[in-house]
Amino acid sequence: MQTKRTIFPNRWLPYGLLAPQLAITLVFFIWPALQAVKSSFEREDPFGFKTTFIWFANYSKLLADPMYLNALWRTLIFAVLVTVIAMGVSLILAVAVNRLLRSGRVYTTLLVWPYAVAPVVAGILWWFMFNPSIGILSYVLGQMGVTWNHRVNADQAMILIVLAASWKQISYNFLFFVAGLQSVPASLSEAAAIDGAGPFKRFWTIVVPLLSPTTFFLLIVNINYAMFDTFGVIDATTSGGPAQSTNILVYKVYADGFLGLNIGSSAAQSVLLMLIVIVLTVVQFRFVERRVQY
Amino acid sequence: MVENRPWLNVLTHLVLVVGVIIIAFPVYLAVIASTHGPGAFLSNVVPLLPGSYMLDNYGQMLSQGMSTSGAPPLTLMLANSLVMAIVIAVAKIAISIISAYAIVYFRFPLRTLAFWIIFITLMLPVEVRIIPTFKVVADLGLLNSYAGLTIPLIASATATFLFRQFFLTVPDELMEAARVDGAGPMKFFRDILLPLSRTNMAALFVILFIYGWMQYLWPLLVTTDPKFYTVVMGIKRMAAVADADPQWNLVMAAVVLAMLPPVLIVIFMQRLFVKGLVETEK
Amino acid sequence: MAAIELAGVKKTYPGGAQVIHGIDLAIGDGELVVLVGPSGCGKSTLLRMIAGLETISDGTISIGGAVVNTKEPAERDIAMVFQNYALYPHMTVRGNLEYGLKNRGTPRAEIDARVEAAARTLEISQFLDRKPRQLSGGQRQRVAMGRAIVRQPKAFLFDEPLSNLDAKLRGQMRIEIRRLQRSLGTTSVYVTHDQLEAMTLADRLVVMNGGHIEQVGKPTELYDRPASLFVAGFIGSPPMNLLDVAALQALPGVTLPDALPDGTDIVGIRPDAIILGTAAPGDILLSGTVELIEPVGGESHLYVRVAGLEQAMIIVAQGRSELVEAASLDFALPADALHPFSRATGKRL
Ligand SMILES: Nc1ncnc2c1ncn2[C@@H]1O[C@H](COP(=O)(O)OP(=O)(O)O)[C@@H](O)[C@H]1O
Ligand SMILES: [Mg+2]
Numbered sequence: 001m002q003t004k005r006t007i008f009p010n011r012w013l014p015y016g017l018l019a020p021q022l023a024i025t026l027v028f029f030i031w032p033a034l035q036a037v038k039s040s041f042e043r044e045d046p047f048g049f050k051t052t053f054i055w056f057a058n059y060s061k062l063l064a065d066p067m068y069l070n071a072l073w074r075t076l077i078f079a080v081l082v083t084v085i086a087m088g089v090s091l092i093l094a095v096a097v098n099r100l101l102r103s104g105r106v107y108t109t110l111l112v113w114p115y116a117v118a119p120v121v122a123g124i125l126w127w128f129m130f131n132p133s134i135g136i137l138s139y140v141l142g143q144m145g146v147t148w149n150h151r152v153n154a155d156q157a158m159i160l161i162v163l164a165a166s167w168k169q170i171s172y173n174f175l176f177f178v179a180g181l182q183s184v185p186a187s188l189s190e191a192a193a194i195d196g197a198g199p200f201k202r203f204w205t206i207v208v209p210l211l212s213p214t215t216f217f218l219l220i221v222n223i224n225y226a227m228f229d230t231f232g233v234i235d236a237t238t239s240g241g242p243a244q245s246t247n248i249l250v251y252k253v254y255a256d257g258f259l260g261l262n263i264g265s266s267a268a269q270s271v272l273l274m275l276i277v278i279v280l281t282v283v284q285f286r287f288v289e290r291r292v293q294y
Numbered sequence: 295m296v297e298n299r300p301w302l303n304v305l306t307h308l309v310l311v312v313g314v315i316i317i318a319f320p321v322y323l324a325v326i327a328s329t330h331g332p333g334a335f336l337s338n339v340v341p342l343l344p345g346s347y348m349l350d351n352y353g354q355m356l357s358q359g360m361s362t363s364g365a366p367p368l369t370l371m372l373a374n375s376l377v378m379a380i381v382i383a384v385a386k387i388a389i390s391i392i393s394a395y396a397i398v399y400f401r402f403p404l405r406t407l408a409f410w411i412i413f414i415t416l417m418l419p420v421e422v423r424i425i426p427t428f429k430v431v432a433d434l435g436l437l438n439s440y441a442g443l444t445i446p447l448i449a450s451a452t453a454t455f456l457f458r459q460f461f462l463t464v465p466d467e468l469m470e471a472a473r474v475d476g477a478g479p480m481k482f483f484r485d486i487l488l489p490l491s492r493t494n495m496a497a498l499f500v501i502l503f504i505y506g507w508m509q510y511l512w513p514l515l516v517t518t519d520p521k522f523y524t525v526v527m528g529i530k531r532m533a534a535v536a537d538a539d540p541q542w543n544l545v546m547a548a549v550v551l552a553m554l555p556p557v558l559i560v561i562f563m564q565r566l567f568v569k570g571l572v573e574t575e576k
Numbered sequence: 577m578a579a580i581e582l583a584g585v586k587k588t589y590p591g592g593a594q595v596i597h598g599i600d601l602a603i604g605d606g607e608l609v610v611l612v613g614p615s616g617c618g619k620s621t622l623l624r625m626i627a628g629l630e631t632i633s634d635g636t637i638s639i640g641g642a643v644v645n646t647k648e649p650a651e652r653d654i655a656m657v658f659q660n661y662a663l664y665p666h667m668t669v670r671g672n673l674e675y676g677l678k679n680r681g682t683p684r685a686e687i688d689a690r691v692e693a694a695a696r697t698l699e700i701s702q703f704l705d706r707k708p709r710q711l712s713g714g715q716r717q718r719v720a721m722g723r724a725i726v727r728q729p730k731a732f733l734f735d736e737p738l739s740n741l742d743a744k745l746r747g748q749m750r751i752e753i754r755r756l757q758r759s760l761g762t763t764s765v766y767v768t769h770d771q772l773e774a775m776t777l778a779d780r781l782v783v784m785n786g787g788h789i790e791q792v793g794k795p796t797e798l799y800d801r802p803a804s805l806f807v808a809g810f811i812g813s814p815p816m817n818l819l820d821v822a823a824l825q826a827l828p829g830v831t832l833p834d835a836l837p838d839g840t841d842i843v844g845i846r847p848d849a850i851i852l853g854t855a856a857p858g859d860i861l862l863s864g865t866v867e868l869i870e871p872v873g874g875e876s877h878l879y880v881r882v883a884g885l886e887q888a889m890i891i892v893a894q895g896r897s898e899l900v901e902a903a904s905l906d907f908a909l910p911a912d913a914l915h916p917f918s919r920a921t922g923k924r925l
């Protein structure tokens with residue numbers, strides 16, 4: 001791994017400099033993670049007096065549990081919808097802003113601030129709009145003949161959390177798409193224009209291919225976001241309901257462990273989630289290494 | 295490029311205006327709701343134009359909070375959030391910059407291992423190891439304390455990587471010149487590297503402040519004493535009650551106050567914000 | 577002021593690459609020694625070992641009579657000027673000049689006096705409150721020099737300090753460095769890959785190749801009596817013509833002077849030692865075709881193809897040559913201007 005050509009000769013100083021970070025990492029990250037792995041192989045008796053090592057029983061039970069499989073399925077739907085919507089909308093906006101010169105900055109400012117809105121707050125805002133008794137959107141839908149009640153309708157609950165989660169993520173994607181678009185050399189588009197390609201043709205044949213690194217990066221980030229950073233959205237809107245229809249994996253870990261107090265199963269769920277994050281991180285890093293020269 | 299397609303320009307602005315409306319509308323509604331009296335939410339749809347209770351609502355929330363939900367005044371929760379966000383941002387920057395310094399400017403046994411340990415934190419978001427982490431914090435007696443709210447969140451792989459990347463771009467000769475000039479490692483760090491990192495630190499501060507402010511699950515777990523509630527988690531408690539007892543005007547006043555500080559930071563420090571966001575993700 | 581002595585100095589980088597293969601060199605007090613050689617031959621490594629920026633794998637380095645092998649750069653009391661100047665970007669010029677003195681606890685009044693003096697010497701007084709990025713390349717170079725001289729160190733170490741300047745400025749600064757070094761009388765080691773810079777600056781020149789010293793001596797000595805084929809080819813521009821003896825002898829009417837030592841299989845001749853036209857007795861007379869003429873002002877470089885010789889010869893003709901390309905040309909290699917070499921050892925005979 002890279003260092004400077006010359007380095008300072010001190011023997012102990014670097015350990016001292018690393019100590020705070022390593023201490024916190026070991027105590028609050030590595031140790032709990034190891035604990036999770038350990039408990040995922042154990043069963044605790046109801047009074048917490050005795051733990052038994054049970055190999056993969058927690059896992060096999062989990063993977064046979066229709067509730068867990070349901071959560072997995074729901075997570076997939078949710079992640080795909082959020083990723084597609086948040087990326088699609090932001091790409092359209094980014095392309096539009098990129099066409100403008102000065103006024104682009106104004107639009108950018110008006111579009112980026114939801115980044116700073118906490119997921120739980122985003123959830124409350126959308127929940128308010130879809131509130132069955134006073135919400136503006138449920139009112140409008142009612143006028144159009146659609147009865148909105150996400151407390152009982154599973155699909156509507158899913159729509160609600162997808163909208164809230166996507167709304168918050170648009171600003172992030174937007175910024176990265178704008179950056180990506182700005183790094184597409186204007187000369188390429190100009191050359192294509194001279195070759196007689198119209199704006200839409202140019203977009204599809206020049207801009208989209210050159211934007212693919214950004215797109216791929218955002219794809220990973222958005223999946224990550226939808227799977228792990230949307231806890232607040234769920235907790236503020238549906239709490240996983242109705243009938244488990246919005247109980248995505250991160251929410252289920254929390255609900256089973258804290259509310260249901262099923263330590264073994266929750267630990268096994270944690271470990272599976274960690275595996276997912278590891279895969280996503282490795283994919284992302286592979287990609288980053290290709291893009292940025294270390 | 296000179297391009298004269300009026301319809302395309304109109305379309306561009308149209309798309310953006312619609313986009314801005316979609317983005318802004320939920321917040322607009324919240325602001326409007328926070329200016330009405332309690333009676334406004336009994337009818338069957340929320341008002342769309344401002345009311346006249348703005349000062350009352352915000353005044354009540356800031357000074358007393360919502361008695362029914364057992365939440366403390368918002369001033370306290372805002373202060374807690376501020377403390378949490380600032381401590382997390384500053385501490386993350388501090389421990390990350392010195393870790394990166396150790397990794398780039400020294401060679402020592404186990405250096406690569408240290409790097410990987412830090413790297414691994416990327417793969418362990420709090421959401422996935424929630425119960426054992428809670429247990430560690432409880433065992434250390436850190437529940438209901440500022441230490442418990444902040445310390446477990448201040449390790450940062452991304453900030454460490456950002457500084458590492460930056461240090462690698464600092465010419466080697468700068469450190470060599472400083473050594474010839476009689477600067478030891480700490481002096482070089484303080485006199486040269488730290489001032490050169492200023493912009494990076496500022497950009498990172500913006501991102502990390504927002505990160506700290508938005509924390510929800512963690513404060514929810516480690517605080518049961520309202521004295522330590524942060525505004526983002528406090529709102530949820532109020533909203534849950536408001537569903538039954540619709541004091542939407544008050545809840546939305548709290549929502550607006552909870553959004554305001556980080557949103558203002560994004561708007562007014564946009565350049566640093568964008569730099570921080572784009573660079574930490576590299 | 578101090579002498580610098582290298583004895584058996586070797587360097588092996590972590591990873592196993594040995595780049596310095598045992599260097600012995602004594603640099604006198606107040607002397608300006610130039611290390612010159614092709615890129616990658618280890619000049620910078622050697623200089624940085626003297627500075628204390630690289631560890632010494634074997635051998636000893638002493639400055640002012642004291643072995644400094646394990647001393648920190650700052651304790652060696654040397655100053656260094658880097659190719660990219662390495663000015664502290666966030667400090668003003670004054671801050672850059674002061675930094676080393678402050679770290680040494682020099683009293684304020686003396687710092688100010690020294691900074692003023694150095695700034696005056698280098699004519700950068702009016703820039704003292706600017707940041708480096710507000711300066712031109714040449715001005716930055718002066719600040720880098722200033723940072724070295726305010727310290728009044730035992731020795732100056734220069735690592736290609738002029739390489740980032742354009743040709744004209746490089747010429748000016750070269751003269752200025754020479755003048756400054758003379759007037760301060762500070763021992764200096766100067767690294768460059770540019771042989772012209774090396775020739776004009778050096779009290780003594782050290783030609784390096786592949787981590788070895790090829791030859792040490794006054795610039796004129798090296799020019800007049802290169803000790804090896806490498807030095808012969810490296811010093812002087814345009815480079816010395818190196819001719820294969822066997823090929824020469826095979827040419828009709830050519831006999832080599834008896835004075836050449838036994839075993840000479842390559843002879844060298846400087847392009848400016850070749851005489852156009854007739855020869856004195858004992859000289860080698862050749863004729864060829866002019867392939868290309870490079871007029872360079874006061875003189876012209878002729879590239880001449882001699883049938884039977886592999887490479888075109890380069891001849892420096894004084895004044896503006898009336899020759900045209902493709903013309904045939906008679907010229908003579910004076911016997912006393914020939915440099916005899918052995919191909920096998922690469923050494924002068
Ligand atoms: N840190 C290093 N690790 C390994 N090899 C190095 C290092 N620095 C330089 N080298 C090698 O040592 C040789 C000499 O380098 P250097 O002293 O910089 O040459 P010069 O200054 O003469 O151009 C080169 O072949 C270079 O590749
Ligand atoms: Mg070099």
